[in-house]
Amino acid sequence: MNGHRLLLAKPWIWSFAATASVWIITVLFTGGASSVGLSQAALTFAAFSVIVGIGQMFVITLGPGNIDLSVPATMTLSGTLALKLMDVQDSMILVGLILSILLGAIIGLGNYALIKILKIPPIIATLSMSFIVQSTAIWTNRGLRIKPPETLASFTTSSLLGIPHVAIVALILSAFAWLLLEKTIYGRWISAIGQSTFAARMAGIPVDGTRLVTYMLCAVLASVCGYLLASFSGGAALNMGAEYLLMSIAVVVIGGTAVAGGNSNIPGIWGASLFMFLVVSMLNTYGFGAGFRLILTGLLIIAVILVAGGRRSTR
Amino acid sequence: MKLSSSAVRLIIPAASLAVLLAAVFYMQPRAMSYTGLNLLFNLAVPIALATVAQMVIMAVNDLDLSMGTFVSFCACVTATFLQASPGTGILIFLGAIAAYAAMGVIIYVRELPAIVVTLGMSFVWGGLAVLILPSPGGTAPGWARWLMTSKPPFVPMAIVASVVIALATHFLIMRSSFGVLIRGAGGNVRSVERAGWSVVKVRAAAYALAGFFAVLSGIALVGLTTSADANIALRYTLLSIAGVILGGGEFVGGKISPIGAVIGALTLALAGSFLSFMRISPDWQIGAQGAILIVVLAMRLFLNRLEKREKSR
Structure with a gap:
């Protein structure tokens, strides 16, 4: 068991090592002047990736083929609808949050209904679902940009003791996710399903119920992230979730969660999210154009996975 | 009558394409002509090529999330290097295919x-x-433009091209020993290895083949659109995966069907036309x-359930 623990502990070290080195390189370039600002920005933007990443991680843990592609559409619809409902009134903040949670639960339910009842592979089921959700968002949005309520906007953009509020929210959610994963029977169940669905079923684990809850959890987290992101950026935009599709998958995998399922880790998601943001800002500070920035981002992702992936062969 | 499982695999995609086509003809009888068919299926050719490329990757149990950006890249190379100095263009494509093999x-x-x-x-x-x-721009090489807009007698180019792609890949993947190896690498790596084949070589070849089809997809796309931009084919990633699945392919086990994949791509392309004939508001196009x-x-x-019931009887 101890050796197994060590193996589990290893993967996320890599993402943090990469993050630290990128941070140092960037700060060195600017002569140390940017260290506070850079860290705050990194924490803020990483927080959004972390929230969607955790949801995606739970889904990926379920085993090969499990993935949720409806994350960006869910974020967009949730941000759009919540801002519309709140209508700039501070008294409606909680109602908006409840609406986005409900919305996430419904989308997650729909996703799993397609997967289970129609036996559609998750990747296609969530993709079809995301088309429908995206259409609904286009229909409700109508190009209008509604502002978030004053209090909510200032909450998402300000910080406590130098730590951005959204990062604190993400940290609390991560702590909950960690408890759920490591200390509850549910966490054991999803790992067991990811390692062998057949064995899990034989062992009497409610496989379908667990998978349903997982897809709902992922959609709810994406929904909450959309709610926060729309409030943070002063309004919902139709493409606001777009970059989070690849991001949510990238942070999970760079963070050291096994793509084959059955093995997840939450600290790694933080490392990977910070890494992804810092790489882009490092390349920005060095004044690279958009093309080179993309190429280097891609090569760095592959480099990290090459270094961190070595452990797989030892298993 | 006994049908092979691969034939059964084909019935469903073919039937759905036929139903969709019938619906389009019913709503817009004028589409039932040479020009009409060509317009309906024109953009399907690059999608079909990208779908076949994705299918080869899926045959070895992998998934290519870079298909859309790679086809965009190929389109950009076609509209610039391949047009201005064909030699350089071909070298770049060979390099890209080698990169796929290395991947x-x-x-x-x-x-x-x-x-x-x-x-x-x-x-x-x-x-x-x-x-x-x-920024968007470039020009299509004359021959690519000629090939994609040529008008063979009786049957529109789009249909001819789709049939050629379907048959060529069918013989390559389903009927040749090379194809068996690729599907074997997806179905049972160990047995391929035990039989003395080098899995590394098989996988390199499969990826290179996928890269080759994706290059063709980029060229075909530019032949149709006459110019390119860096985001021209981003949606091909998801379209190609959906096309393979619609065509009866599966994510694991080397279970694929080249003809089905091409039909799946045609179905997806037709769905777009179908929706515009339905006069569905643009808001709901993607949703539909x-x-x-x-x-x-x-x-x-x-x-599938019906088929199973038949079998159990």
């Missing part, structure tokens, strides 16, 4: 998740495309496409 090898040797490596590569191809064509995908897959489940 296949690295994924296998280092036991990396294909999703992540191709995700990383999608940034690389996207970046290269932006470097080549920072999702709904069509769900309906077709539900039909497949229904037919």
Whole structure:
């Protein structure tokens, strides 16, 4: 068991090592002047990736083929609808949050209904679902940009003791996710399903119920992230979730969660999210154009996975 | 009557394409002509090529999330280098195909998740495309334009091209020993290895073949659109995966069907035209496409159940 623990502990070290080195390189370039600002920005933007990443991680843990592609559409619809409902009134903040949670639960339910009842592979089921959700968002949005309520906007953009509020929210959610994963029977169940669905079923684990809850959890987290992101950026935009599709998958995998399922880790998601943001800002500070920035981002992702992936062969 | 399982695999995609086509003809009888068919299926040719490329990757149990950006990159190269100095263009394409082969090898040797490596590569191809064509532009090479707009007698070019692609890949993947090896690498790696074949070589070849088809897709796309930009084919990633699945392919086990994949791509292309004939508001176009995908897959489940019931009798 101890050796197994060590193996589990290893993967996320890599993402943090990469993050630290990128941070140092960037700060060195600017002569140390940017260290506070850079860290705050990194924490803020990483927080959004972390929230969607955790949801995606739970889904990926379920085993090969499990993935949720409806994350960006869910974020967009949730941000759009919540801002519309709140209508700039501070008294409606909680109602908006409840609406986005409900919305996430419904989308997650729909996703799993397609997967289970129609036996559609998750990747296609969530993709079809995301088309429908995206259409609904286009229909409700109508190009209008509604502002978030004053209090909510200032909450998402300000910080406590130098730590951005959204990062604190993400940290609390991560702590909950960690408890759920490591200390509850549910966490054991999803790992067991990811390692062998057949064995899990034989062992009497409610496989379908667990998978349903997982897809709902992922959609709810994406929904909450959309709610926060729309409030943070002063309004919902139709493409606001777009970059989070690849991001949510990238942070999970760079963070050291096994793509084959059955093995997840939450600290790694933080490392990977910070890494992804810092790489882009490092390349920005060095004044690279958009093309080179993309190429280097891609090569760095592959480099990290090459270094961190070595452990797989030892298993 | 006994049908082979591969034939059964084909019935559902073919039926859904026929139903969709019948619906389009019913709503717009004028589409039932040479020009009409050509317009309906024109954009299907590059999608079909990208779908076949994705299918080869899926045959070895991987998934290529960089398909869309790679086809965009190929389109940009076609509209610039291949047009201005064909030699350089061909060299770039050979390099890109070699990169695909290398990707296949690295994924296998280092036991990396294909999703992540191709995700990383999608940034690389996207970046290269932006470097080549920072703003939309370029011109299609004359021969590509000629090929894609040529008008063979009786049957429109789009249909001829789709049939050629379907048959060529069918013989390559389903009937040749090379194809058996590729599907074997997806179905049972160990048995391929035990039989004395080099899995590394098989996978390199599969990835190179996928790269080759994706290059063709980029060229075909530019032949149709006459110019390119760095984001021209981004949606091909998801379209190609959906096309393979619609065509009866599966994510694991080397279970694929080239003819089905081409039919799947045609169905997806037709769904777009179908919706515009239905006069569905643009807001709901994407949503309706999702709904069509769900309906077709539900039909497949229904037919699979019927088939099983027949067997158990």
